[in-house]
Amino acid sequence: MRPSLGVVVPHDDPRQSLRVRRFLLAATVYTLAVALMGFYVRQGLLAVSEWHFLSLVVLTVNAGLYALLRSGRNERFADPSLTGLQMFMVCLLMGVTMYLLDGGRGGLLLLFLVLLMFGVLRLNARQFTALGGFALFCYAVALGAVWHQRPDAFDAQVELLHLAALSTLVPCGGFFASHVSQLRRLLRDRQIDLQRAREEAHDLKVLDPLTGISNRSAIIAFLDQECQRAERLGQPLAVIFMDLIHFKRINREYSHAIGDEILREVARRLRGCVRDIDGLGRYGGEEFLIVLPDATEEEASRVAEKLRTSVESRRFAPLPARQRMRCVVGISSYQSSDTDIWQAIERARIDTESA
Ligand SMILES: Nc1nc2c(ncn2[C@@H]2O[C@H](COP(=O)(O)OP(=O)(O)OP(=O)(O)O)[C@@H](O)[C@H]2O)c(=O)[nH]1
Numbered sequence: 041m042r043p044s045l046g047v048v049v050p051h052d053d054p055r056q057s058l059r060v061r062r063f064l065l066a067a068t069v070y071t072l073a074v075a076l077m078g079f080y081v082r083q084g085l086l087a088v089s090e091w092h093f094l095s096l097v098v099l100t101v102n103a104g105l106y107a108l109l110r111s112g113r114n115e116r117f118a119d120p121s122l123t124g125l126q127m128f129m130v131c132l133l134m135g136v137t138m139y140l141l142d143g144g145r146g147g148l149l150l151l152f153l154v155l156l157m158f159g160v161l162r163l164n165a166r167q168f169t170a171l172g173g174f175a176l177f178c179y180a181v182a183l184g185a186v187w188h189q190r191p192d193a194f195d196a197q198v199e200l201l202h203l204a205a206l207s208t209l210v211p212c213g214g215f216f217a218s219h220v221s222q223l224r225r226l227l228r229d230r231q232i233d234l235q236r237a238r239e240e241a242h243d244l245k246v247l248d249p250l251t252g253i254s255n256r257s258a259i260i261a262f263l264d265q266e267c268q269r270a271e272r273l274g275q276p277l278a279v280i281f282m283d284l285i286h287f288k289r290i291n292r293e294y295s296h297a298i299g300d301e302i303l304r305e306v307a308r309r310l311r312g313c314v315r316d317i318d319g320l321g322r323y324g325g326e327e328f329l330i331v332l333p334d335a336t337e338e339e340a341s342r343v344a345e346k347l348r349t350s351v352e353s354r355r356f357a358p359l360p361a362r363q364r365m366r367c368v369v370g371i372s373s374y375q376s377s378d379t380d381i382w383q384a385i386e387r388a389r390i391d392t393e394s395a
Pocket residue numbers: 250283284285286287288289291295296297298299300303324325326
């Protein structure tokens with residue numbers, strides 16, 4: 041059986057998955073570095089026992105980082121991607137390796153730059169500069185130690201050139217890190233804007249702009265979905281139709297703007313009378329449709345009475361105290377013999393005419 045990558049990389053959390061993938065990429069560079077050190081051994085620039093020691097340290101560090109990532113303990117760190125920690129370990133390891141080598145440090149330095157590039161992608165300019173400073177420090181300490189303890193393994197001219205080159209590259213890396221972190225911020229802001237725009241587009245599609253409750257197509261879609269559920273689970277489903285009476289007169293006598301205000305207040309009051317699982321929508325101009333899942337006709341008549349009272353018994357602020365709103369409510373329940381949802385709506389509407 042072929043081993044699946046899913047065992048190595050988690051798939052249940054996309055962020056953890058990305059972190060582990062990034063870690064595996066860095067681990068590959070580490071493996072290449074260890075292989076390259078084998079070449080140094082062949083060239084007589086590194087002792088076999090030192091190579092074994094370095095390989096063991098690399099393996100232990102990477103196993104520890106992988107265990108942190110896979111156990112989820114990395115989430116407890118301020119930077120759960122562990123980039124800073126990984127780069128810190130790289131600097132230390134590089135310092136030790138440079139110290140142990142008897143020459144040819146320039147080759148490993150190139151590989152080290154590849155690992156620094158991970159920092160460019162993940163760190164901001166300040167963090168990268170701190171890291172670069174630490175790398176320079178480790179490198180300089182290693183060179184100083186070689187110069188002091190094994191002067192025969194130290195070519196001052198070449199080593200100083202390498203140190204100067206690394207010192208020049210660190211600020212350049214800091215510049216790129218700053219640029220990349222700005223791009224990351226920009227991308228994150230764009231993502232937030234996009235998400236907001238998506239939510240607004242969704243609201244525009246399903247909400248009535250005046251009252252903020254479901255619009256006609258959304259409440260019908262809700263009814264359709266609830267009919268199917270009721271059918272499947274053998275549960276009752278009730279529909280209430282509400283029509284405000286003489287609304288045309290309200291508009292005419294008090295203005296269209298006040299009519300709008302009344303519609304908004306009616307929607308607010310109706311919302312306060314129904315459960316979270318119920319559907320409430322504006323069916324037409326001054327008509328509302330309420331869908332009550334898992335409710336019998338008897339329960340629906342109690343709710344309908346509550347809805348009617350909420351509209352008729354309290355005055356509406358923009359209207360004079362003597363002017364009360366009136367409404368009619370009709371009830372129906374979904375029957376399995378109904379060929380479509382419109383039959384239930386129609387029965388509730390006809391019921392308003394007999395009210
Ligand atoms: N202010 C306002 N009025 C609206 C809106 N939508 C529809 N209307 C008005 O609602 C009124 C509905 O008229 P009708 O269907 O005759 O209803 P009614 O006057 O209540 O008559 P009955 O229902 O028969 O009592 C019309 O005057 C529409 O202009 C709206 O969004 N805002």
